[in-house]
Amino acid sequence: MAGSKIVGYLGPPGTYSQQAVTQHFGREEAPVNRYSFIPLQTIADCFSELKKGELSYAVVPFANSTNGAVKFTYDLLREADPRPSVIGRTDVPVAHYVLASETTIRKIKDHGEQIVRRVYSHPQVWTQCTKYLFEHFVDAEKIDRDSTALAAQQAATEDNAIAIASSAAADVIDVEVYETNVQDVEGNYTRFLVLEPYVDGQKRTELDRWVAEEIEK
Numbered sequence: 001m002a003g004s005k006i007v008g009y010l011g012p013p014g015t016y017s018q019q020a021v022t023q024h025f026g027r028e029e030a031p032v033n034r035y036s037f038i039p040l041q042t043i044a045d046c047f048s049e050l051k052k053g054e055l056s057y058a059v060v061p062f063a064n065s066t067n068g069a070v071k072f073t074y075d076l077l078r079e080a081d082p083r084p085s086v087i088g089r090t091d092v093p094v095a096h097y098v099l100a101s102e103t104t105i106r107k108i109k110d111h112g113e114q115i116v117r118r119v120y121s122h123p124q125v126w127t128q129c130t131k132y133l134f135e136h137f138v139d140a141e142k143i144d145r146d147s148t149a150l151a152a153q154q155a156a157t158e159d160n161a162i163a164i165a166s167s168a169a170a171d172v173i174d175v176e177v178y179e180t181n182v183q184d185v186e187g188n189y190t191r192f193l194v195l196e197p198y199v200d201g202q203k204r205t206e207l208d209r210w211v212a213e214e215i216e217k
């Protein structure tokens, strides 16, 4: 049954943000789920659609255990007027995978990792995989994409390119797994916030105040 409350997140399907949504709201396919999930292009879109009233909730990445603040979200929270209400928080384990097309993987096996010219990922990912990228793909160009799943889509269609993304991306995108668990730190996780539009006069919760303090540090 289609849900009546719409939840926006950084898409396409296969992002860590989607995992955060499922963790917080349950699986969309569940028969009693009252929520519909909408993948958006950027974190900024999550904020603007929430402000326009197109969403009941937005789920956004906030901080990572290895490299700290998700700058996009911090900036957007600082700029938002009024700041959305923070009604929930959920931590998602982040184990990064190296994904590539079948052709690229075959070429790596035949000729070595130096054939990889481009690595796609979300900017937040680079400093979560410093060691692996330095040891394996130091000469490849690191190219930002709006999300890890978008990076996986790109690598799926290009030769001599890989993406750093989630195992969930490999499940929903036509791409192969080249390596698993390439994050620097075992137990790497990202904290996500669940946002709701702020209603005039609404009392700020403790979680709200905690976030307000974090972004002003």
Ligand SMILES: O=C(O)C(=O)C[C@]1(C(=O)O)C=C[C@@H](O)C=C1
Pocket (backbone or CB within 6 Å): 010, 014, 015, 016, 017, 018, 061, 064, 070, 094, 122, 124, 125, 146, 147, 148, 149, 190
């Ligand atoms: O690109 C994704 O998959 C996201 O959900 C974004 C994001 C982030 O902005 O931190 C979420 C978790 C990981 O730290 C990497 C990327």
